[in-house]
Structures are given as structure tokens and as C-alpha cells.
Amino acid sequence: MKKICILLFTFFCFFSVNADEEIINLIENKLEEIGKFELPQSYPEGLTNTTLKECEIDNFFCIKTKSNDEMIKRFKRSKKYNDRNPGSQIYAMALYEIYYLSKLKDSKNSLRIFKENWPEKIVNGKKISSLIKNNETRKIMREALGITIDQSPEEAIKTFWVIGDYLQKGKPKSIKVDKAFKKRELLLSEYKSTIGFLKKRIEKKKINKLYEYLEN
């Protein structure tokens, strides 16, 4: 009977690993990409002189609180504002790096426990899923501007800031645009969103499966 049990167990174990080998490998990769929390030693001057002016360099709580507030504010800005201030969103990307670091710091224990139990058991799945999501976001932002995931957060923040500064050069000038163009612009934007929506759904199918797997 024991033999039957062992056989059954082996068969089922084999079955379970095989069934989701792809996801397991994917999670392994994503865990590697998450990185480790290390306190940044420097920030761009433009940041320390404005958003972080009240924070000490080693007070990460202050840094994260201020930069998160600023990041949300910038991400919330209207299209018109972003058109007038093309650097704003790029500054927000720099701040996102700090946001991610704070997230990483906060999830340090959850991550450790998850790794200790993985792959036999999923512990803190939702938190890890959220962390992976945030890192995916960070990757997209970095990749868009030629910053690799291997580069340190300091380097990334600096690069984002330099690009932001560059885009902020000069003064914005408004030009009157015919209403008919505006109508079409809106329509095109709607079109693009609809296409982009479905594109993402298909492209992200695999990673969405990963999130589902970790969260359920």
C-alpha cells in the first residue's frame, strides 16, 4: 500500500509541477528581477532642492512620503499640463523609483517568507504579486528611456531627472487649433486606447496568469 501511495504521490507531484512549470519558472525570474533594497546615497540636485528639501539624506521615511505625494500629484496632472510641462511625467518616473524602493523595503519580510516557502507553498502571494506588478511597471518606465533593470536606482533617478530637465527647457507657447482637429484628436485617442487595451490584454496573458496564480 505504501508503494501505491508513494507512486500516487510521485505521480501527482510530477503532474502538479508539470502543469505549471512555465509559471513557476516565470515567478523565479520575476523574483530575481525584484532586486534588493539599498538606501540611495544621492539624489539629483533638482529633487533635493525641491521635493526633498525638508528631508535628510538618510531619512528614507521622509524621502518616500514626500516623493510619493509628489509622484501622485504629477501622475494626476492633466494632458494639458503635461503638454506644457513635458518633463513632469519623467520626473514622476524618477519618483516612482523611490516609491518602488519603499515598496521593496516594506515587503522585505514578506518576500523573505515567500522565498522560504516557495515553491512548495505560496505565502504572502498577494503582496509578492503586487511587488512584481510594481517592478514590471518600473521596468516599462526604465526600458522606455533606455535604462536597464540592472542599473542602480540612483543611476535611474539621475537619468530620469536629466531627461526631465532637458524636456523642461524653453517656454511653452500655445497655438490655436481648430475644433475639428480637437474632435479628431479625441477620437484617435479613443481609438488608440481601445486598441491598446486589447493589445495589452493579449500580451499580458502570461503575466496575468502569474498574478492570478499568486493571488489565489
Next chain:
Amino acid sequence: MKNLLFQILFFVFLLSNSYANIDDKINKDLNKSFKKYEKEIKKIQKKISNLKKNQSKDIQKIDLSLQELDRLVNFSKNNLSLEKQDILLDSLNLIDLYIKDISKLIPKEIVRKVPENENDSMKDETLKTMMQLTSFSKSKQQKKKIKILKSIENLKDVGVDLSSINESFKELEIDNSIPTVEEITSLTNDKEDLSKTSEIIPPEYKSLDPNMNRLKDFATVRTLQNYDYSWEKNDYRISVGRPVDEALDVKQAVYDEAIKFGFSEDKANMLASNAYSAYYDMWFHGSEIVEQTRASGGSWEESDGALDEWLQDPNNQFNKWALNFYRMDDPEDKYLPNPEALKDWFSKIGDGKIETYELSEDRLNKEAMARTVSYLTQDFMPGQGEGEGNPYSEADEVAEIVKKLAIDRGFSDAEADILGANAASTYLDIWLDGTYVMEKALAAGKTYDEADLAVEKWAMNPNNNYMEWFERWGEADPEKDWIPDESTFGAYLDSLKGNEILKFDPSETRADLEISMRVYESINFNTDTGEWEGDVFDEAKKVSDAFYERAINDFKYSKDDAEKIRRNVWNNYVDTWTEGTYVSESVRYKGGSWEDADAAVEKWYSSSKYKNYWKQNEKSWGIIIEEDDEGNIKIIYGIADVKTIVARSATSNVQENIEKYSNKSLDEIKADLEKKYLENDDIIDDVKQKLIDGELARIADHIFKYQDFDLKSLTEGELKEAIAEAANATGEAIEGTVAGSGQGLNPSTGPRFGGGENDPDAATCLGCKYVDPEGD
């Protein structure tokens, strides 16, 4: 133990069930997304159709291009299923790209003007970052284009051709992001390091030798255009024209020189007569050589070269005659013989016997056929001279009389029709063969009487296929010698009674001649322009030019090689047309319908050598030859099969060199290079110096470029794209973090589905007041 087993089974059931649930959920979500997409697209399409017309050209362009997109968008709508998600994604990639292109027509409401001094004061750090970004952006664009190319190819495989959309965009003057051929050629494989670019391996052109029979036929047709067959001299049809005049001049010159040389009059006449015939034949065949080269697309210079080669070939029988008439060192290019050359020839003859020149049988056959065709294609006048009537009208008369005779003898109408047609067809066969014999005699310079005798001899030959028919025809009518005798032909008809009456095929020679005449009806050689004319030649030019342009502009072929390709394409286009038209006309000749003819051409083409030739070359060269509804040839440029070799790119060298040398003067760099190369004993000194000079020039160039870095073009070009993408990424990214709070926090650049609905997967909380950056 039982409990344990149950537990294991339960665990496994849960596990497998949960995996299945995940898949189910993801698929359900995707299906929901499909529905949502369909609904949204329907709304957008309605909005597009409701757009009010506007006078602005750019707005009209936007509206028209959006309508053009409908086909592709409808394709995506028809492929909204889990099984087709790959091709669906390909179509979405393309639609996305087209919309992006259309969006470029929308003017910007806000622009930023950067004063010159602001750019000048830019820090090195900024400059370096922006330059790296530009370089990265270029690589990224390449990667994107490869993705787009793959989508285009996948769509093409399922029958979605984007060429019409691309053409329309081109017509509307909308910048199209579909990679151009030049861009395609510079694309690297996405698996490769993007800091490297590639060396182009142009697509191979699969050459196919031209159809020699067609070239020869064209050449003969052209050669025969130099002759005319008329009543001008001696009251019978002789060949006249430049070659005849020249041959007569040669004859006279040879006669005069022979007399001067001291030959007797008889001998001089004999030599002159031989010279006439030899020159005539030589001119004919020489002209064929020239025209053959021209028919294959060669220039006049090439034709002259081919003629010289032919004349100097010792195996060519006319080489001897050329040496008899001319001196190779004679700078003058005249047709009249060189007196010194003639003297040499006469000296060699001396007292020897002179053989009569044997006329070229090949020339006689061709000229005889040309004279026959010339006769057939004349405008026959009513009551034209005796024996000079229209054979087709005569054949019609034969058919009518025979039909009447047959009906009188009790044959059915249908049988009488066939009997009449058979008699008419046989009459034409006899007429053609007999006329050919007569024209051959005339082409050989014989008189009408001699020609008539030749025909008589042919008719009396027991091996003649028509002996029985001559008997059936009986005594010729003195007025109309083509009409059969009632009694003899009636007896023949009587002998057929009770037998099945079958229709005769025309003789092979006549069928071939008449079909060829139909093929040649639509082409013509313009002697003024020296070019072949007709739709097929215009089309051949268009197609061959497309290959030439692509060879030169896109694949950097040398002019010579590109010209060879052009010529080969031209020949194969004409060959395909000529052979295909012959097939079509053969079917029509036998009474087939146009549909039958098209089917026959299709069948012929699918097993012909041309199918592979065009298929391979069109595919690898990205040239699609299409016929529009009006039968006009349309060239569509597609994606070429360009292979690449990865090599270190200029961009990566720039970076390397800047880092290595930017702080050094050119002299210092030179010293470094010398040191580097002088230490290498495997290189000879000359090569070392060339390497040093070359590398130094390149480095200097790069440093110069770096110093001259144009920031304005950077903002206007690739950087803009990168920033736009980053902004899109932001929108995408914050869906899972800060968006969807119900506070209208949709990112300005990301998808807009209303507050909190951006991404069903995003951790959103509808109606939340507090923005949770984690999105949990």
C-alpha cells in the same frame, strides 16, 4: 491509509482545479475584453462615419485614412477569439501603428521653443545622457520595426495585404511608419545585440535565360522589316529595300574590280552574282544577330559587338565572305567592298574554278514565310489581279459551294457545314504550302515562271499530302481556279455517305502561322524610335524598372548588375506574355471561349518555368506585380527577404571612440594607433599605415560628429518617440498603482475607460478617496 489517499486525491483535485480555474478566468477575462473591444470599435466607427466634412486638407486626410483602416479593423473584429489571438495581436499592432501615423496630422496645441543659448549651455552630463538615449531609441525603433515586419508577414500569410492601405497613406501623403525597404535592409535580428547593426545581404535574383526562340523570332521579324515585296520591278514581286540595294552595289563593285583585275566577263559576272547572294545572306543573318541582341534589351553598341564577334568567328560561313570583301584594319565602316581585300580574294582564286554560291536555306525559308505573311496581311482590293486574291475569301466561297453540294446529296445541315469547313480549311492548307513554295523560289531571285514551275513540281510530288485532294478538286474553273469541280468533288462527297463526318484540324504549319499572327497583332516595332511597342513592352518596362530601382536604391547593387537584372526581368516578362498569349490564342483559334483560354493559360503557367521564377523573385525582392480591374499592371512594393550580417556599428564605435579618445588630441590618438599597430608583426608596413590612417580618419569624424551634436534634431526625432513611449508606459504603469481611485486619476496618456475602469486587472477601488500608491 485510505484517509491519506483521499487527502492526496483531494489536494491534487484542488490543485489541478485551481490551475484550470486560472486559465478559465484569464480566458473569460479575455473573452470579456473581446466583447468590450467589439463594442468600443463599433462606437468609434460610428463616430468616424458621423464626422462632418471639413475643408481642411489635413482633416480630410485624417478622415480618409481612418476609413482606409476599416478593413484591417474589421479583420480584427472577425478574429476575436482565443484561438486566433496571435493573428489578432498582429492586426492590433498594425492598427496601433497606423493610428499613430494619422495622429501626427493633428497640430500641437503647445510647443516649446528652446532659445539657442539654453542649448549651448548644456552640461556634458545632459549631452551624454541625451546622446545615449538617442542611440538607444534608434535601436529600439529597429526592434519595433522587426516586430511590425513579423506582424505584416503573419497577416500576409492569412491573406491580409496591407499594400492598399500603405498606398492610400502614400497618396494622402501621410508619413507611414511601416518600415521602408531601406529600413528593412538595416534591421537586425532582435535576438542580436542592438548596439550592433548589420551589413546587408541583398536578396538573390533568380535569373532565367530568355526564350531563344522568341529572341530569334523577334530578330527575324525585325530583319524582315527591312524588306518590301512589291510589283515595282519586272512586273513581279521581288524583295526590295536597303539590303537589296546594298547587295546590288556590292555586286557591281565586285564585277568592276574583277574586270580591273583582269578576270573575264563571265568570271566577273559569276563572282559578282555570288557576291550579291553572299552579301544578301550575310546582311540577313548579320541583322538577325544584331536584332537578337536588341530584342534581349541590348544597346546598339552591344549589338555591334555581337555582330563583330559573329563575323570574326571562323566557324561562321560568312567569316570567309567578310574577309573576301573587307580588310579588318580598314578604319572605314562601309558596306562596299574594300578594293584591296577584293584583290586578295581574286588572287587566291586565280585560275581556279568558281563554284556557284549556295543560298542560305534558313534565309530562304524565313523570307518565304515573311513574303507569305506579307501577302496575307495586305489590304485586298476587290478584283485584285489574277492569282492575287484573298485566300480567306476564296476559302469562304469553297465552304459555301461544298456545303451546297453536300446538302444536295442528302447530308444534314450540320454535316454539310463540317464538310464545307473541311474543304475550306484544306484549301487554305494547300494555298499556304503552295504559296510558300512559290515565295521561296521568288526569294531565291527566280522569275515568276520559275516559281510557277516550282509549285507545279511540288504539286506533282507523290509524297505530297494533297494528291487526293487535287483529284477531288478536279478540273480548275478558268475564272475561279479555287472552286472545286462539281462532279469530282460530288463523287468524293458521295463516298462519305454513311460515315461519321468529323471536322479537320488545320495543318500544323498553318495553325502555327495563324496563331502567331494573332500574337504578333498586338505588338509592333517602331522603326522611328527603334523600339518595340505594345502594352506588353510598357508593362515589361514598368516591371523591370521596379527591379532596377530596388537593386540600385535599396540593395546597393552596382549599376551593371542592376542593369543585368533589369534586362533579364524585361525578357522574362515579354517571354511570359508571348508564351501565355500563344496558349490563349491557340484555344481561341480552335473556337474556345475566353474563359477556356484563361483556364488554359492558368494551367500552362502553373507548370511553366515562369511560375517559380516570378514567385521567387517577387517574394525575395518584395515586388508584387498585380493587375487592376482595368487590366493595368500595378507594382506594389512589399517586404524584401533581406538577410543581415551583424557587424559592429558606427553608433557603438562612436561611443567607444568618444570614451577612449575624447580627451586626446588627434596627434595623441595617432600616436596611440601607431603604437597599437606597430607592435603587430603580422601586418606589413603598407597595410599598417593604411589601417592607422583609416582609423584616424574615422575617429576624427566621430569626434567631429560628437562635437557637432544637433540637439534640435534630437528633440524633433527619435527622442520625441522615446518620450512619447515613456509617457505611454507611465499611463500603463500607473494603472496598477495610482490610477483608478475614482478621482478621475486616469493618466493623461494612458487608456481612457472612465474613472477606475482603466484596467480590470489593476487593483482599483471605485469611489475611494484615498489614493493608494500600491493599488491594493
